[in-house]
Amino acid sequence: MTAPFTRRAFLGTTGVTATALGVGLTGAAPAAARTPAPHTPKLSPLPLSAVTLLDGPFRDNMARTCAYLKFIDPDRLLHTFRLNVGLPSDAQPCGGWEAPNVQLRGHSTGHLLTALAQAHANTGDEEHAAKGRHLVAELARCQAAAPAAGFTPGYLSAFPESVFVQLEAGGNPWAPYYTIHKIMAGLLDQYRLSGNRQALDVLKGMAAWVETRCSRLDEATMQRLLHVEFGGMNDVLAELYLLTGDPVHLRTARRFDHEEVFGPLAEGRDALAGLHANTQIPKIVGAVREYEATGIDRYHRIAAFFWDTVVHHHMYVIGGNSNEEFFGPPGELVSRLSDANCENCNSYNMLKLSRLLFMHDPSRAAYMDYYEQTLHNQMLGEQDPDSEHGFCTYYTGLWPGSQRQGKGGLVSAPGSYSSDYDNFSCDHGTGMETHTKFADSIYFQSGDALYVNLFIPSEATWERHGVRIRQETAYPKAETTRITVTEGEGDFALKLRVPGWLGARGQHARIRVNGAAVPVQAHPGRYATIERRWREGDVVEMTMPMAPVWRKAPDNPHIQAITHGPVVLAGALGDREPNTFPAIDPRSLRETGEPLRYTARADGAEVTLMPFAEVHHQRYTVYWATPAPRRGPRLVAHYALDGTLKDATGTWADAVLAGGAALAEDGGVALNGTGAHVVLPRGLITGLDELTVAVRVRADTLTNNARVFDLGFNRRTFFYVNSRTGSGRTRFSMRTYGMEGEDFADASGTLPVGEWLHVAVVVGGDSAVLYFDGAEAGRKDGLIMSPLVLGATSQNFLGRSQDSRHPYLHGRVRDFRIYDHALDAAAIRDLHASQS
Ligand SMILES: [Zn+2]
Numbered sequence: 001m002t003a004p005f006t007r008r009a010f011l012g013t014t015g016v017t018a019t020a021l022g023v024g025l026t027g028a029a030p031a032a033a034r035t036p037a038p039h040t041p042k043l044s045p046l047p048l049s050a051v052t053l054l055d056g057p058f059r060d061n062m063a064r065t066c067a068y069l070k071f072i073d074p075d076r077l078l079h080t081f082r083l084n085v086g087l088p089s090d091a092q093p094c095g096g097w098e099a100p101n102v103q104l105r106g107h108s109t110g111h112l113l114t115a116l117a118q119a120h121a122n123t124g125d126e127e128h129a130a131k132g133r134h135l136v137a138e139l140a141r142c143q144a145a146a147p148a149a150g151f152t153p154g155y156l157s158a159f160p161e162s163v164f165v166q167l168e169a170g171g172n173p174w175a176p177y178y179t180i181h182k183i184m185a186g187l188l189d190q191y192r193l194s195g196n197r198q199a200l201d202v203l204k205g206m207a208a209w210v211e212t213r214c215s216r217l218d219e220a221t222m223q224r225l226l227h228v229e230f231g232g233m234n235d236v237l238a239e240l241y242l243l244t245g246d247p248v249h250l251r252t253a254r255r256f257d258h259e260e261v262f263g264p265l266a267e268g269r270d271a272l273a274g275l276h277a278n279t280q281i282p283k284i285v286g287a288v289r290e291y292e293a294t295g296i297d298r299y300h301r302i303a304a305f306f307w308d309t310v311v312h313h314h315m316y317v318i319g320g321n322s323n324e325e326f327f328g329p330p331g332e333l334v335s336r337l338s339d340a341n342c343e344n345c346n347s348y349n350m351l352k353l354s355r356l357l358f359m360h361d362p363s364r365a366a367y368m369d370y371y372e373q374t375l376h377n378q379m380l381g382e383q384d385p386d387s388e389h390g391f392c393t394y395y396t397g398l399w400p401g402s403q404r405q406g407k408g409g410l411v412s413a414p415g416s417y418s419s420d421y422d423n424f425s426c427d428h429g430t431g432m433e434t435h436t437k438f439a440d441s442i443y444f445q446s447g448d449a450l451y452v453n454l455f456i457p458s459e460a461t462w463e464r465h466g467v468r469i470r471q472e473t474a475y476p477k478a479e480t481t482r483i484t485v486t487e488g489e490g491d492f493a494l495k496l497r498v499p500g501w502l503g504a505r506g507q508h509a510r511i512r513v514n515g516a517a518v519p520v521q522a523h524p525g526r527y528a529t530i531e532r533r534w535r536e537g538d539v540v541e542m543t544m545p546m547a548p549v550w551r552k553a554p555d556n557p558h559i560q561a562i563t564h565g566p567v568v569l570a571g572a573l574g575d576r577e578p579n580t581f582p583a584i585d586p587r588s589l590r591e592t593g594e595p596l597r598y599t600a601r602a603d604g605a606e607v608t609l610m611p612f613a614e615v616h617h618q619r620y621t622v623y624w625a626t627p628a629p630r631r632g633p634r635l636v637a638h639y640a641l642d643g644t645l646k647d648a649t650g651t652w653a654d655a656v657l658a659g660g661a662a663l664a665e666d667g668g669v670a671l672n673g674t675g676a677h678v679v680l681p682r683g684l685i686t687g688l689d690e691l692t693v694a695v696r697v698r699a700d701t702l703t704n705n706a707r708v709f710d711l712g713f714n715r716r717t718f719f720y721v722n723s724r725t726g727s728g729r730t731r732f733s734m735r736t737y738g739m740e741g742e743d744f745a746d747a748s749g750t751l752p753v754g755e756w757l758h759v760a761v762v763v764g765g766d767s768a769v770l771y772f773d774g775a776e777a778g779r780k781d782g783l784i785m786s787p788l789v790l791g792a793t794s795q796n797f798l799g800r801s802q803d804s805r806h807p808y809l810h811g812r813v814r815d816f817r818i819y820d821h822a823l824d825a826a827a828i829r830d831l832h833a834s835q836s
Helices: 007-013 058-073 074-084 108-125 126-142 162-168 175-194 199-217 219-225 235-246 245-257 259-266 277-294 297-313 344-360 366-383 425-436 502-503 825-835
Strands: 052-054 402-403 443-445 449-452 460-461 467-473 482-488 489-496 510-513 527-532 539-543 548-553 555-562 567-574 598-602 605-611 618-621 633-640 654-659 671-672 677-680 693-703 707-714 717-722 731-735 741-745 758-766 767-772 773-779 795-798 808-818
Touching: 052 108, 058 108, 058 126, 058 425, 074 126, 108 126, 108 175, 108 425, 126 199, 162 175, 162 219, 162 460, 175 235, 199 235, 199 245, 235 245, 235 277, 245 277, 259 297, 277 297, 277 344, 297 344, 297 366, 344 366, 344 425, 344 502, 366 425, 366 502, 366 567, 443 460, 449 467, 482 707, 482 758, 489 539, 502 548, 502 605, 510 527, 539 548, 567 598, 633 677, 671 677, 671 758, 693 707, 693 717, 693 825, 707 808, 731 767, 731 773, 741 767, 758 825, 767 825
Parallel strands: 449 489
Antiparallel strands: 052 460, 402 618, 443 449, 460 467, 467 482, 482 539, 489 527, 510 539, 548 555, 555 567, 567 605, 567 618, 598 605, 633 808, 654 677, 671 808, 677 795, 693 758, 693 808, 707 717, 707 795, 717 731, 731 741, 741 773, 758 767, 767 773
């Protein structure tokens, strides 16, 4: 842990003396503390106390959150802490996740401690420090009263310690260590950023309590307990160790190493699918701290691999991850869109992780490219610009028609904003933190270099070189940022992050010093280094040319988002709720003359595109359907399945027999109804906005929901024909994840039993028609969706459903074909005749 704040900047804002602080001040480390870090980061941020935000959206957001921090009544947040240890409180109880009967109560007090410390460090406003001191002093009283209340010494919580007894006994209470972590992290920040010594004492007491509880557990019990979300317990304890040097703190931290999650990551395996995202991210942040504390490279490997995996395989274009809070299979993104994507806490924690990894590996500008992308799109946008108190949403939904509006801010009302006292969700809490630390990661320092990472208007003091700088920019509404040395002089390197997004159009940044071009390398995704003797009045300008860039979704090249520089442009839909992805004509994109505002034609009407973070109090879309080039008519794939598994078109890999499926002597594949199925290659129907699927099938038993074929990603993204629905009809159906309802066509009856039937589905021209033996058996006109939005389906099955709860088909299949166009009725008759 390098100096978290400079002496001058810190003393200038608080007047507290260095000796009162104990540790952390440059050149003032007291004898009691040592820094036992074998892997001190190569960089440290310029502290919050040395950076001031200038006018702009980041400062506006911060001001709203600071107003809330001043407004909120600490006694209401202390109410349940006091009652828990028998101290009197007549405060009005809070609502939401702080209500007296909610297990998570107390977590917001932790977030508040951090937010107050950050706001104080950044603004110097003594009111934030005083509120922090009051909270810490009252929490200390609660902690001191714990033994008398029958709790283990050091215990500090708003719920009784018996919850931990339940947890250790194998119960599944709602995340008790998660809440303890928030309080501990808040106390740590009160100490580090506001110089509150009492906060450190209370924190040490809590750490001792954790060790008391956990040291009694055997390894297997401890690992089992780690299944319950525990926030970043390893993080805060390792950080505490880096401050105190007390080996017990490190030992306690490492008890929270969750091997079930760490193991695959250490081996470089992505096993994240199906895991609750925000349960994992904080423990990975902790792994970096443990790397710093121990020097054990495995911790770094775990964290770096996790970051790469999430950013490259689980991230939506706004920088967020998760659908309904969970990671999906790698690369499956627009096949998992809903109004509950991108829990905001996940990104709050991913930014922490990126920042730490960057500090260890400053040559990887990708960490800060990600930081910028997420900050400008998701974090800036999570807060309601029209709320005086900086209310935040919980999720950032990305299904077309998701919204940010309304009140509630909880899981039950995705996209609605939080409130003063009736919400207190995790995202309300991390929102308080996010919006008070925008000044934190703009500038980093090493011994002889100053890094400029973010282009946010600000002033900064680089104490080490006695230099002050001022950064002025309207970025990303303007392409240029201008940095002026306003005080001091010295020999050092100025390192400017050249954003990786420039590379999408093969462009470089242009850099000028005092109006003249300088011969520096300015490659996208790297740092441009300018070394010289800097003097007062020197001006550096970096220009980053911006233009719209279409970004294909990894699982569907015909679903795209539009970015402009670091910003995602979203369609502002007002009250309109599209059924599925609006179809946009990319050639219709027009500038409006206002920065970052465009218009385009989508679904036949004009739509306004604007920075995603600015879309509030209405519905929006980030992803659009874009037209596929017409290539046909052609046969896309043909698996005869007559003694061969080959695709007769020569395009695709062989079909794979699974679960006991076998090629039958007399033709076709035999399916036993108990697991046998055929797996076809992924991507078979990619880019088809109309298509025909045909197959011959013999059902030997009819079971509800068994599939003849099912091409999809998951149980909400599919294109299938089944043998029978509950209402006794064979059904064709297609749907994509976030859609309400589905497009389906029912036959009047079912597949015959024990007889071969030629089944075809033709989708095109706004209709879907189901054919049996060359004759129309069912149809749906006025389709909601196009098969184009299904994308590169990863699970293409014959005889098996996307839904693992459904039975397998019992019978035979053969002669499976896909055409890239809608065959007409005569062609289907011919096909039936030729396939018979
Ligand atoms: Zn959350």
